Amino acid sequence: MVPERLPRETPAVPESMPVLLDRALGAYLGLAIGDALGATVEFMTAREIRHRFGVHREIVGGGWLKLDRGQVTDDTTMSLALGEALRDAPADGVDVRRIAESFLAWYRGKPVDCGNTCRRGIRRYLNDGSLEGPANDGDAGNGALMRMLPAVLATLHDEAAFERLAIAQARITHHHPLSDAAVLGIGRLARTTLLGGGPVEQSAAIEALVRAAPAFRFDPYPGRATAYVVDTVQTVLHCFTQHTTFEEAVVAAVNQGDDADTTGAIVGLLAGARCGARALPRRWLAGLDREVRRVITDQTTALLARSLGHATLAA
Ligand code: MG
Numbered sequence: 622m623v624p625e626r627l628p629r630e631t632p633a634v635p636e637s638m639p640v641l642l643d644r645a646l647g648a649y650l651g652l653a654i655g656d657a658l659g660a661t662v663e664f665m666t667a668r669e670i671r672h673r674f675g676v677h678r679e680i681v682g683g684g685w686l687k688l689d690r691g692q693v694t695d696d697t698t699m700s701l702a703l704g705e706a707l708r709d710a711p712a713d714g715v716d717v718r719r720i721a722e723s724f725l726a727w728y729r730g731k732p733v734d735c736g737n738t739c740r741r742g743i744r745r746y747l748n749d750g751s752l753e754g755p756a757n758d759g760d761a762g763n764g765a766l767m768r769m770l771p772a773v774l775a776t777l778h779d780e781a782a783f784e785r786l787a788i789a790q791a792r793i794t795h796h797h798p799l800s801d802a803a804v805l806g807i808g809r810l811a812r813t814t815l816l817g818g819g820p821v822e823q824s825a826a827i828e829a830l831v832r833a834a835p836a837f838r839f840d841p842y843p844g845r846a847t848a849y850v851v852d853t854v855q856t857v858l859h860c861f862t863q864h865t866t867f868e869e870a871v872v873a874a875v876n877q878g879d880d881a882d883t884t885g886a887i888v889g890l891l892a893g894a895r896c897g898a899r900a901l902p903r904r905w906l907a908g909l910d911r912e913v914r915r916v917i918t919d920q921t922t923a924l925l926a927r928s929l930g931h932a933t934l935a936a
Protein backbone atom coordinates (compact mmCIF):
# COMPACT_ATOMS: atom_id res chain seq x y z
CA MET A 622 0.00 0.00 0.00
CA VAL A 623 1.35 3.44 -0.87
CA PRO A 624 1.36 5.60 2.25
CA GLU A 625 -0.63 8.78 2.14
CA ARG A 626 1.51 11.86 1.45
CA LEU A 627 2.06 14.02 4.48
CA PRO A 628 1.29 17.72 4.39
CA ARG A 629 4.16 20.22 4.10
CA GLU A 630 3.93 21.20 7.77
CA THR A 631 4.98 17.75 8.98
CA PRO A 632 8.65 17.69 7.94
CA ALA A 633 9.39 15.02 10.60
CA VAL A 634 8.74 12.34 8.02
CA PRO A 635 10.54 13.03 4.73
CA GLU A 636 9.78 10.72 1.80
CA SER A 637 13.42 9.74 1.42
CA MET A 638 13.85 8.45 4.97
CA PRO A 639 15.55 5.05 5.28
CA VAL A 640 13.24 2.24 6.33
CA LEU A 641 14.80 1.66 9.78
CA LEU A 642 14.53 5.34 10.68
CA ASP A 643 10.94 5.34 9.40
CA ARG A 644 10.04 2.42 11.68
CA ALA A 645 11.88 3.85 14.70
CA LEU A 646 10.25 7.24 14.26
CA GLY A 647 6.91 5.48 13.76
CA ALA A 648 7.39 3.76 17.12
CA TYR A 649 8.38 6.90 19.05
CA LEU A 650 5.77 9.18 17.46
CA GLY A 651 3.23 6.35 17.77
CA LEU A 652 3.94 6.20 21.51
CA ALA A 653 3.29 9.93 21.88
CA ILE A 654 0.14 9.78 19.73
CA GLY A 655 -1.30 6.90 21.78
CA ASP A 656 -0.50 8.79 24.98
CA ALA A 657 -2.09 12.06 23.80
CA LEU A 658 -5.17 10.26 22.46
CA GLY A 659 -5.64 8.00 25.46
CA ALA A 660 -5.07 10.63 28.16
CA THR A 661 -8.48 12.16 27.36
CA VAL A 662 -10.20 8.99 28.61
CA GLU A 663 -7.73 7.81 31.27
CA PHE A 664 -9.58 6.29 34.27
CA MET A 665 -12.93 6.24 32.46
CA THR A 666 -14.70 2.92 31.95
CA ALA A 667 -15.33 1.61 28.43
CA ARG A 668 -19.02 2.26 29.03
CA GLU A 669 -18.47 5.86 30.09
CA ILE A 670 -16.36 6.43 26.96
CA ARG A 671 -19.10 4.99 24.73
CA HIS A 672 -21.70 7.16 26.39
CA ARG A 673 -19.65 10.34 26.01
CA PHE A 674 -17.82 9.87 22.69
CA GLY A 675 -19.35 6.91 20.88
CA VAL A 676 -15.86 5.88 19.78
CA HIS A 677 -13.04 8.11 21.04
CA ARG A 678 -10.70 8.69 18.08
CA GLU A 679 -9.59 12.34 18.03
CA ILE A 680 -6.76 14.05 19.93
CA VAL A 681 -8.67 16.70 21.86
CA GLY A 682 -6.86 17.03 25.23
CA GLY A 683 -8.88 17.40 28.44
CA GLY A 684 -9.31 14.35 30.66
CA TRP A 685 -8.61 14.29 34.38
CA LEU A 686 -5.27 16.08 33.80
CA LYS A 687 -7.02 18.89 31.87
CA LEU A 688 -4.51 18.65 29.05
CA ASP A 689 -4.14 20.96 26.08
CA ARG A 690 -4.91 19.40 22.72
CA GLY A 691 -1.88 17.38 21.64
CA GLN A 692 -0.24 17.43 25.06
CA VAL A 693 1.42 14.20 26.25
CA THR A 694 1.82 12.76 29.76
CA ASP A 695 4.43 10.87 31.78
CA ASP A 696 4.49 7.92 29.38
CA THR A 697 6.09 10.10 26.71
CA THR A 698 8.01 12.53 28.93
CA MET A 699 9.67 9.75 30.98
CA SER A 700 10.65 8.09 27.69
CA LEU A 701 12.18 11.39 26.62
CA ALA A 702 14.04 11.59 29.95
CA LEU A 703 15.46 8.10 29.37
CA GLY A 704 16.32 8.96 25.78
CA GLU A 705 18.11 12.11 26.91
CA ALA A 706 20.27 10.08 29.31
CA LEU A 707 21.14 7.53 26.60
CA ARG A 708 21.67 9.62 23.51
CA ASP A 709 25.01 11.13 24.49
CA ALA A 710 26.24 8.31 26.73
CA PRO A 711 29.73 7.10 25.83
CA ALA A 712 29.76 4.21 23.36
CA ASP A 713 31.67 2.00 25.80
CA GLY A 714 29.09 2.14 28.57
CA VAL A 715 25.84 3.52 29.99
CA ASP A 716 26.02 4.73 33.56
CA VAL A 717 22.71 3.84 35.27
CA ARG A 718 23.22 6.81 37.58
CA ARG A 719 22.94 9.05 34.54
CA ILE A 720 19.49 7.59 33.87
CA ALA A 721 18.42 8.07 37.49
CA GLU A 722 19.65 11.68 37.34
CA SER A 723 17.59 12.24 34.21
CA PHE A 724 14.48 10.80 35.90
CA LEU A 725 15.16 13.05 38.89
CA ALA A 726 15.47 16.13 36.65
CA TRP A 727 12.20 15.12 35.00
CA TYR A 728 10.53 14.78 38.42
CA ARG A 729 11.86 18.15 39.58
CA GLY A 730 10.42 19.72 36.44
CA LYS A 731 6.95 19.09 37.90
CA PRO A 732 5.57 16.78 35.22
CA VAL A 733 1.85 16.88 34.55
CA ASP A 734 1.57 13.35 35.96
CA CYS A 735 3.77 10.94 37.93
CA GLY A 736 2.73 7.44 39.02
CA ASN A 737 3.15 6.47 42.67
CA THR A 738 5.75 3.75 42.05
CA CYS A 739 7.83 6.02 39.84
CA ARG A 740 7.66 8.77 42.44
CA ARG A 741 8.72 6.40 45.21
CA GLY A 742 11.68 5.07 43.22
CA ILE A 743 12.90 8.52 42.19
CA ARG A 744 12.59 9.80 45.76
CA ARG A 745 14.51 6.76 47.02
CA TYR A 746 17.32 7.61 44.62
CA LEU A 747 17.20 11.21 45.81
CA ASN A 748 17.39 10.13 49.45
CA ASP A 749 20.03 7.40 49.38
CA GLY A 750 21.40 7.22 45.83
CA SER A 751 20.15 3.67 45.28
CA LEU A 752 19.63 2.63 41.67
CA GLU A 753 17.37 -0.30 42.55
CA GLY A 754 14.99 -1.02 45.40
CA PRO A 755 14.32 -4.43 46.94
CA ALA A 756 11.89 -6.75 45.10
CA ASN A 757 8.42 -5.50 45.98
CA ASP A 758 4.96 -6.99 45.40
CA GLY A 759 3.67 -3.45 44.86
CA ASP A 760 6.00 -2.84 41.88
CA ALA A 761 3.92 -4.75 39.31
CA GLY A 762 2.64 -1.59 37.65
CA ASN A 763 3.36 -0.62 34.04
CA GLY A 764 5.59 2.43 34.75
CA ALA A 765 8.89 0.82 33.74
CA LEU A 766 7.31 -0.72 30.64
CA MET A 767 5.75 2.47 29.32
CA ARG A 768 9.09 4.31 29.01
CA MET A 769 11.46 1.64 27.68
CA LEU A 770 11.50 2.44 23.94
CA PRO A 771 14.74 4.51 24.05
CA ALA A 772 16.51 1.49 25.59
CA VAL A 773 15.40 -0.56 22.56
CA LEU A 774 16.54 2.09 20.09
CA ALA A 775 19.92 2.65 21.77
CA THR A 776 20.81 -1.07 21.64
CA LEU A 777 19.03 -2.15 18.48
CA HIS A 778 21.89 -4.29 17.19
CA ASP A 779 22.94 -5.88 20.48
CA GLU A 780 20.34 -8.01 22.26
CA ALA A 781 22.41 -8.65 25.39
CA ALA A 782 23.00 -4.92 25.80
CA PHE A 783 19.28 -4.31 25.33
CA GLU A 784 18.44 -6.76 28.13
CA ARG A 785 20.89 -5.21 30.60
CA LEU A 786 19.85 -1.67 29.81
CA ALA A 787 16.09 -2.37 29.77
CA ILE A 788 16.20 -4.02 33.20
CA ALA A 789 18.56 -1.43 34.70
CA GLN A 790 16.30 1.47 33.71
CA ALA A 791 13.25 -0.46 34.97
CA ARG A 792 14.65 -1.31 38.39
CA ILE A 793 15.27 2.33 39.27
CA THR A 794 11.55 2.46 40.05
CA HIS A 795 10.05 -1.02 39.57
CA HIS A 796 11.46 -4.29 40.93
CA HIS A 797 9.03 -7.11 40.20
CA PRO A 798 9.39 -10.22 38.00
CA LEU A 799 6.27 -9.37 35.97
CA SER A 800 7.51 -5.84 35.29
CA ASP A 801 10.88 -7.27 34.19
CA ALA A 802 9.18 -9.88 31.98
CA ALA A 803 6.96 -7.25 30.36
CA VAL A 804 9.86 -4.89 29.70
CA LEU A 805 11.92 -7.67 28.10
CA GLY A 806 9.04 -9.30 26.21
CA ILE A 807 7.51 -6.13 24.77
CA GLY A 808 11.00 -4.76 24.17
CA ARG A 809 11.96 -7.83 22.14
CA LEU A 810 8.73 -7.61 20.15
CA ALA A 811 9.51 -3.96 19.38
CA ARG A 812 13.11 -4.85 18.42
CA THR A 813 11.99 -7.65 16.13
CA THR A 814 9.49 -5.37 14.42
CA LEU A 815 11.94 -2.47 14.07
CA LEU A 816 14.52 -4.79 12.52
CA GLY A 817 12.02 -5.82 9.86
CA GLY A 818 10.40 -8.92 11.36
CA GLY A 819 6.97 -9.60 9.86
CA PRO A 820 3.91 -11.41 11.27
CA VAL A 821 5.74 -14.73 11.69
CA GLU A 822 8.61 -13.22 13.70
CA GLN A 823 6.19 -11.05 15.70
CA SER A 824 4.06 -14.09 16.60
CA ALA A 825 7.18 -15.94 17.72
CA ALA A 826 8.17 -13.01 19.95
CA ILE A 827 4.68 -12.89 21.46
CA GLU A 828 4.66 -16.66 22.06
CA ALA A 829 8.05 -16.41 23.78
CA LEU A 830 6.75 -13.60 25.97
CA VAL A 831 3.74 -15.66 27.08
CA ARG A 832 5.92 -18.76 27.60
CA ALA A 833 8.26 -16.77 29.83
CA ALA A 834 5.36 -15.39 31.90
CA PRO A 835 2.08 -17.31 31.36
CA ALA A 836 0.20 -14.62 33.34
CA PHE A 837 0.37 -12.54 30.14
CA ARG A 838 -1.80 -15.01 28.19
CA PHE A 839 -4.32 -12.78 26.40
CA ASP A 840 -6.58 -15.19 24.47
CA PRO A 841 -9.38 -15.13 25.50
CA TYR A 842 -8.94 -11.45 26.32
CA PRO A 843 -10.00 -10.77 29.93
CA GLY A 844 -10.94 -7.16 29.11
CA ARG A 845 -9.07 -5.32 31.85
CA ALA A 846 -6.83 -2.34 31.04
CA THR A 847 -5.57 -1.14 34.41
CA ALA A 848 -2.00 -0.06 35.28
CA TYR A 849 -1.31 -3.58 36.64
CA VAL A 850 1.31 -4.72 34.15
CA VAL A 851 -0.55 -7.98 33.40
CA ASP A 852 -3.74 -6.09 32.44
CA THR A 853 -1.68 -3.64 30.38
CA VAL A 854 0.25 -6.30 28.45
CA GLN A 855 -2.90 -8.34 27.76
CA THR A 856 -4.70 -5.28 26.40
CA VAL A 857 -1.69 -4.23 24.32
CA LEU A 858 -1.18 -7.66 22.76
CA HIS A 859 -4.89 -8.16 22.15
CA CYS A 860 -5.20 -4.83 20.31
CA PHE A 861 -1.89 -5.18 18.44
CA THR A 862 -2.75 -8.66 17.13
CA GLN A 863 -6.45 -8.05 16.40
CA HIS A 864 -5.98 -4.88 14.32
CA THR A 865 -3.63 -4.47 11.40
CA THR A 866 -3.76 -0.68 10.98
CA PHE A 867 -2.16 1.76 13.41
CA GLU A 868 -5.35 3.73 13.84
CA GLU A 869 -7.63 0.79 14.62
CA ALA A 870 -5.12 -0.80 17.03
CA VAL A 871 -4.68 2.42 19.03
CA VAL A 872 -8.40 3.27 18.97
CA ALA A 873 -9.22 -0.23 20.27
CA ALA A 874 -6.76 0.18 23.15
CA VAL A 875 -7.80 3.63 24.36
CA ASN A 876 -11.51 2.80 24.15
CA GLN A 877 -10.96 0.13 26.81
CA GLY A 878 -10.50 3.11 29.14
CA ASP A 879 -8.77 2.80 32.51
CA ASP A 880 -5.00 3.31 31.95
CA ALA A 881 -5.83 4.37 28.40
CA ASP A 882 -2.89 6.72 27.87
CA THR A 883 -0.45 3.95 28.72
CA THR A 884 -2.12 1.12 26.77
CA GLY A 885 -2.52 3.62 23.90
CA ALA A 886 1.16 4.57 24.14
CA ILE A 887 2.46 1.00 24.09
CA VAL A 888 0.14 -0.13 21.29
CA GLY A 889 1.15 3.05 19.46
CA LEU A 890 4.81 2.11 19.91
CA LEU A 891 4.34 -1.40 18.50
CA ALA A 892 1.90 -0.50 15.73
CA GLY A 893 4.04 2.52 14.79
CA ALA A 894 7.12 0.26 14.50
CA ARG A 895 5.05 -2.04 12.28
CA CYS A 896 3.72 0.62 9.90
CA GLY A 897 6.47 3.28 10.05
CA ALA A 898 6.12 7.04 10.54
CA ARG A 899 5.05 7.69 6.97
CA ALA A 900 1.89 5.62 7.53
CA LEU A 901 0.83 7.34 10.79
CA PRO A 902 -2.52 9.12 10.46
CA ARG A 903 -1.53 12.64 9.48
CA ARG A 904 -4.29 14.34 11.47
CA TRP A 905 -2.85 12.75 14.63
CA LEU A 906 0.72 13.69 13.74
CA ALA A 907 -0.35 17.24 13.02
CA GLY A 908 -2.31 17.33 16.31
CA LEU A 909 0.68 16.32 18.44
CA ASP A 910 2.54 18.96 20.44
CA ARG A 911 5.14 20.42 18.04
CA GLU A 912 8.00 20.53 20.52
CA VAL A 913 7.41 16.90 21.51
CA ARG A 914 7.49 15.94 17.85
CA ARG A 915 10.75 17.82 17.34
CA VAL A 916 12.50 16.27 20.35
CA ILE A 917 11.31 12.78 19.39
CA THR A 918 12.66 13.19 15.87
CA ASP A 919 15.97 14.47 17.20
CA GLN A 920 16.33 11.69 19.80
CA THR A 921 15.36 8.92 17.39
CA THR A 922 18.16 9.86 14.99
CA ALA A 923 20.70 10.15 17.83
CA LEU A 924 19.69 6.85 19.48
CA LEU A 925 19.82 4.92 16.20
CA ALA A 926 23.27 6.34 15.51
CA ARG A 927 24.34 5.29 18.99
CA SER A 928 23.00 1.78 18.47
CA LEU A 929 25.64 1.27 15.80
CA GLY A 930 28.25 1.41 18.58
CA HIS A 931 28.50 -1.21 21.30
CA ALA A 932 26.17 -0.28 24.14
CA THR A 933 27.18 -1.86 27.39
CA LEU A 934 26.51 -0.94 30.98
CA ALA A 935 29.34 0.47 33.02
CA ALA A 936 30.05 -1.57 36.16
MG1 MG B 1 0.38 8.90 31.58
Ligand code: MG
Pocket residue numbers: 663880881882883
Ligand atom coordinates in the same frame (compact mmCIF):
# COMPACT_ATOMS: atom_id res chain seq x y z
MG1 MG C 1 -1.44 6.11 32.43
